[in-house]
Amino acid sequence: MEILGFALRRLLVAVPVLLVSTFLIFLTVAGSGDPLTELRERQPPVPPETITAEEVRLGLDQPVLERYGDWLTGVVRGDFGPSVNRNASIAVEIGTRLGVTMRFVLVAMLVAAVLAILVGVVSAVRQYSWLDYLFTSAGFLFLAMPSFWLAILLKQGGIQFNRATGTETFYMIGDRSVPPPPTFLAQLADVAGHMILPTVTLVLIHFAVWSRFQRSSMLEVLNSDYVRLATAKGLPRRTVLRKYALRTALTPLITVIALDFTAVFAGAVITETVFQWRGMGDYLLSSINARDVNAVMAWLLVAALAVMVFNLVADILYAALDPRIRHVR
Amino acid sequence: MSADSSPAPVTGAEPGQWRTVATRFLRHRLAVAALAVLTLVALFAFVGPLLWHYGYDEITPDNSRPPSAAHPLGTDSLGHDLLAQVMRGTQQSLLIALSVALGAALIGTVTGVVAGFHRGKTDALLMRVVDLFLTVPTIAVAAVLGHNFAGKSGWFLIAAVLAALMWTTVARVVRGVVLGLREREFVAAARALGASNTRIMVSHILPNIAGPIIVSVTILVASAILAETALSFIGFGVQPPDTSLGLLVANAQSAVGTRPWLFYSPGVVILLIALSINFIGDGLRDALDPAQTRGPRRRRYLAKPVERTGVIPGDVLLSVRDLRVVFAAPGDDVPAVRHLDLDLRRGEVVGLVGESGSGKSVTAAAIMGLLPPAATVSGSVRLDGQELVGLAEPRYRRLRGRRVAMVFQDPMSSLSPVHTIGDQVAEAVRVHQGGSWAAARDRAAELLDVVGVPDARNRLRDYPHQFSGGMRQRVVIAMAIANDPDLIIADEPTTALDVTVQAQVLAALRAVRERTGAAILLITHDLGIVAEVADRIAVMYAGRLVETGTAADVFDSPAMPYTRGLLESVPRLDRPADEELWAIPGSPPTMTALPSGCAFAPRCARRTAECDESEPGLRQVSDGHLAACLHLTVERTPR
Numbered sequence: 027m028e029i030l031g032f033a034l035r036r037l038l039v040a041v042p043v044l045l046v047s048t049f050l051i052f053l054t055v056a057g058s059g060d061p062l063t064e065l066r067e068r069q070p071p072v073p074p075e076t077i078t079a080e081e082v083r084l085g086l087d088q089p090v091l092e093r094y095g096d097w098l099t100g101v102v103r104g105d106f107g108p109s110v111n112r113n114a115s116i117a118v119e120i121g122t123r124l125g126v127t128m129r130f131v132l133v134a135m136l137v138a139a140v141l142a143i144l145v146g147v148v149s150a151v152r153q154y155s156w157l158d159y160l161f162t163s164a165g166f167l168f169l170a171m172p173s174f175w176l177a178i179l180l181k182q183g184g185i186q187f188n189r190a191t192g193t194e195t196f197y198m199i200g201d202r203s204v205p206p207p208p209t210f211l212a213q214l215a216d217v218a219g220h221m222i223l224p225t226v227t228l229v230l231i232h233f234a235v236w237s238r239f240q241r242s243s244m245l246e247v248l249n250s251d252y253v254r255l256a257t258a259k260g261l262p263r264r265t266v267l268r269k270y271a272l273r274t275a276l277t278p279l280i281t282v283i284a285l286d287f288t289a290v291f292a293g294a295v296i297t298e299t300v301f302q303w304r305g306m307g308d309y310l311l312s313s314i315n316a317r318d319v320n321a322v323m324a325w326l327l328v329a330a331l332a333v334m335v336f337n338l339v340a341d342i343l344y345a346a347l348d349p350r351i352r353h354v355r
Numbered sequence: 356m357s358a359d360s361s362p363a364p365v366t367g368a369e370p371g372q373w374r375t376v377a378t379r380f381l382r383h384r385l386a387v388a389a390l391a392v393l394t395l396v397a398l399f400a401f402v403g404p405l406l407w408h409y410g411y412d413e414i415t416p417d418n419s420r421p422p423s424a425a426h427p428l429g430t431d432s433l434g435h436d437l438l439a440q441v442m443r444g445t446q447q448s449l450l451i452a453l454s455v456a457l458g459a460a461l462i463g464t465v466t467g468v469v470a471g472f473h474r475g476k477t478d479a480l481l482m483r484v485v486d487l488f489l490t491v492p493t494i495a496v497a498a499v500l501g502h503n504f505a506g507k508s509g510w511f512l513i514a515a516v517l518a519a520l521m522w523t524t525v526a527r528v529v530r531g532v533v534l535g536l537r538e539r540e541f542v543a544a545a546r547a548l549g550a551s552n553t554r555i556m557v558s559h560i561l562p563n564i565a566g567p568i569i570v571s572v573t574i575l576v577a578s579a580i581l582a583e584t585a586l587s588f589i590g591f592g593v594q595p596p597d598t599s600l601g602l603l604v605a606n607a608q609s610a611v612g613t614r615p616w617l618f619y620s621p622g623v624v625i626l627l628i629a630l631s632i633n634f635i636g637d638g639l640r641d642a643l644d645p646a647q648t649r650g651p652r653r654r655r656y657l658a659k660p661v662e663r664t665g666v667i668p669g670d671v672l673l674s675v676r677d678l679r680v681v682f683a684a685p686g687d688d689v690p691a692v693r694h695l696d697l698d699l700r701r702g703e704v705v706g707l708v709g710e711s712g713s714g715k716s717v718t719a720a721a722i723m724g725l726l727p728p729a730a731t732v733s734g735s736v737r738l739d740g741q742e743l744v745g746l747a748e749p750r751y752r753r754l755r756g757r758r759v760a761m762v763f764q765d766p767m768s769s770l771s772p773v774h775t776i777g778d779q780v781a782e783a784v785r786v787h788q789g790g791s792w793a794a795a796r797d798r799a800a801e802l803l804d805v806v807g808v809p810d811a812r813n814r815l816r817d818y819p820h821q822f823s824g825g826m827r828q829r830v831v832i833a834m835a836i837a838n839d840p841d842l843i844i845a846d847e848p849t850t851a852l853d854v855t856v857q858a859q860v861l862a863a864l865r866a867v868r869e870r871t872g873a874a875i876l877l878i879t880h881d882l883g884i885v886a887e888v889a890d891r892i893a894v895m896y897a898g899r900l901v902e903t904g905t906a907a908d909v910f911d912s913p914a915m916p917y918t919r920g921l922l923e924s925v926p927r928l929d930r931p932a933d934e935e936l937w938a939i940p941g942s943p944p945t946m947t948a949l950p951s952g953c954a955f956a957p958r959c960a961r962r963t964a965e966c967d968e969s970e971p972g973l974r975q976v977s978d979g980h981l982a983a984c985l986h987l988t989v990e991r992t993p994r
Binding site for chain 1: 483484486487489490491492493494495496498499500502503577581584585588589590591601604605608611612618622625626628629630632633634653654723725748752753754755756757760761763765768769770771772773774782783786787818820831834838
């Protein structure tokens with residue numbers, strides 16, 4: 027498929043820029059301080075040979091240029107390098123945490139996209155109706171809402187709800203119960219109960235922007251010549267809207283959602299910290315605090331990779347929805 | 356990130372223009388209110404601390420107090436006065452956000468201008484850098500960088516980090532606008548005069564992209580506020596003992612249940628700032644891009660049918676009487692069609708002629724019931740005796756495509772780009788005749804064959820972009836005849852096409868007429884086309900019918916000076932090639948400021964004092980030949 031080739035070519039052009047930026051970030055994190063400070067200052071003191079062994083294990087005894095070289099060759103071979111935390115493998119940590127984070131990011135994006143389409147279409151078709159005004163005001167409100175504030179607000183709401191109903195409907199801490207409930211169904215319900223409020227946070231923040239976008243792209247299509255011609259053919263308004271207007275107004279939203287994936291991911295990092303999930307957000311923040319260069323680098327690489335995969339999926343979707351792209355080149 | 360990015364470019368930057376922008380902005384009530392709120396918040400943050408007797412880092416003996424007279428926003432568990440803290444936090448957050456916006460505007464503008472102006476490799480490289488910034492969550496990199504500055508951090512470092520990460524949106528917007536501007540005449544002219552690239556960029560391009568930059572930077576302030584507070588919230592932004600709104604929320608999060616006052620006020624301030632900035636940005640966008648000025652807030656146009664008396668003769672298919680269309684616009688209503696009378700007999704081809712803006716297309720849209728919501732239509736339009744003005748939409752729908760079909764001007768945009776040709780034509784068949792898709796597709800192939808699309812059956816699966824302009828127009832014509840309509844309205848069907856293709860499309864129209872016997876209302880400004888196919892001609896000027904008659908009447912003995920002017924401005928083979936073409940002096944009147952008398956008088960060689968007194972009605976020149984002129988002296992033009 028030509029689209030794949032195009033995406034790959036774009037990736038190749040990005041390689042030099044990627045190298046420069048990884049180098050800069052590596053320097054920054056490596057320069058942020060000694061990851062062994064805590065070990066050195068431990069009371070009672072740790073034997074010097076242990077500290078030297080740690081320095082060798084983490085490559086701290088070498089100049090920073092060489093450390094970057096080692097890291098790069100390691101990454102190419104699929105090895106993220108040693109973590110400051112001796113008992114944890116970076117790959118394993120990121121693997122499990124990515125699962126936790128992506129689970130609610132994807133669900134949130136899907137729900138937000140569906141909501142955005144519905145709301146955007148309704149407010150475009152019923153322009154200037156009270157529904158349109160309501161959705162527009164809500165859009166502006168959530169666009170201006172700090173995600174962490176909304177998350178805490180919802181968390182508080184969840185607590186109140188549980189208290190009022192005397193149930194454990196929402197869980198406000200962690201991404202699942204420890205230990206997990208015995209049956210599979212109970213586990214599913216448990217995960218859902220943990221997931222619902224963080225997901226709602228992400229949905230509310232992002233669907234607002236997307237529905238505004240869907241509304242304006244729908245309005246633009248509604249004023250297009252082919253919608254006028256479809257009407258002039260005598261098609262019922264419903265068919266015109268569904269087949270001609272919605273179908274073409276959807277494609278721009280795909281690009282916006284793909285571009286916004288980074289923003290959703292960033293929002294997830296914040297939301298997770300509020301709900302104390304052991305997800306990607308927590309891993310990033312604790313790695314930065316531990317001055318764990320390799321873990322931070324791995325985190326950023328994986329995030330960038332996720333973004334690229336997402337953009338690729340968007341490109342393919344776009345081509346599937348728009349024959350003009352399909353036939354070009 | 357804002358939803359509706361890439362505002363349209365504003366051209367020219369004279370002081371007068373900025374004054375109109377300011378006026379338009381002031382008319383945007385929500386934006387003005389938002390500006391007032393933001394000003395109050397800024398005063399609160401920067402002047403407030405000077406007036407308030409507690410410092411933000413002062414520890415008072417009252418700890419964990421709910422709001423009271425002494426502490427209007429309460430105190431935290433250490434005894435900090437929250438009002439003082441919120442003021443300090445707002446100050447820090449605003450300071451950072453504004454610096455971020457300024458820094459990002461600077462980096463983004465320079466990058467965008469350089470990329471858009473130089474294009475080629477520079478552009479490709481810079482855009483890859485921009486792409487890279489879009490690949491990683493800003494907050495993550497900001498956290499990494501922010502951690503480095505922990506302890507020694509002031510607001511300036513945080514602002515620098517965020518600006519270095521957030522300039523890309525500005526760069527993209529600016530680049531897009533510059534790419535478009537680059538090819539414009541004034542840039543070419545400056546280059547021809549020998550101006551250097553830097554000079555062109557600074558003095559010719561920058562003033563012209565000021566509008567888009569202002570809008571995207573305004574929106575950026577809101578994003579920066581949200582980014583900074585989020586960064587401080589996760590602990591990598593402003594550090595204690597100093598404070599920011601994000602930090603205040605972070606400190607309050609464990610105590611929402613017990614000391615809610617600590618949580619709500621800083622959050623509400625963030626919300627208020629971001630909200631008002633977004634509204635200001637919206638107002639600026641509208642002020643800078645007047646094309647988006649809103650019309651009346653309704654969903655369908657208004658229709659005021661007029662009772663009519665008199666019998667319509669049996670051979671008249673379409674009878675229009677006293678048709679008026681007015682568009683509501685801010686300021687003044689704009690009349691588009693004024694008192695139009697027009698009859699079409701069955702199977703007749705009538706050419707509706709006039710300059711652009713004379714109301715031809717609006718007339719067509721009024722007959723089809725396809726006017727935009729801003730319009731108000733009154734008068735009477737009867738098709739086969741049925742009144743169309745004010746006809747309910749479901750009944751109107753059943754007429755469209757079945758009794759009256761339409762061909763639009765631009766075949767490039769009148770077909771859906773994402774549906775196949777076969778689908779679109781077959782649909783036109785099915786919507787009124789029902790039946791299976793297979794049968795409809797067979798019929799579609801037949802129809803395409805009639806209008807001269809070669810190899811029609813095999814092209815049913817093709818998409819519009821795989822057809823040439825002429826072929827697309829044939830497809831549209833095929834859809835128009837799908838249900839053997841009584842009337843086809845062709846609105847400038849050949850204008851968007853090459854001259855050679857024009858003839859072919861016209862031939863297709865003629866073939867269609869012979870085959871279906873449909874009457875055709877052919878709207879055009881091209882008299883050559885009318886001369887070829889029309890039985891009768893109706894000439895419009897400034898929304899009115901000014902002359903009508905048979906093609907022979909109008910072409911051979913035009914009675915209205917305007918018609919004569921139109922005819923004389925057409926190049927003709929029977930005139931000497933070196934004879935100068937005549938052009939009507941002046942330009943059509945502004946529809947909002949029509950003269951009280953004859954609308955054409957200001958451009959007319961025969962103008963007399965009476966012409967300015969009242970608008971002349973249609974008067975008979977000969978049988979069936981009418982003209983709206985006080986000085987009817989028929990001149991035979993040599994043929």
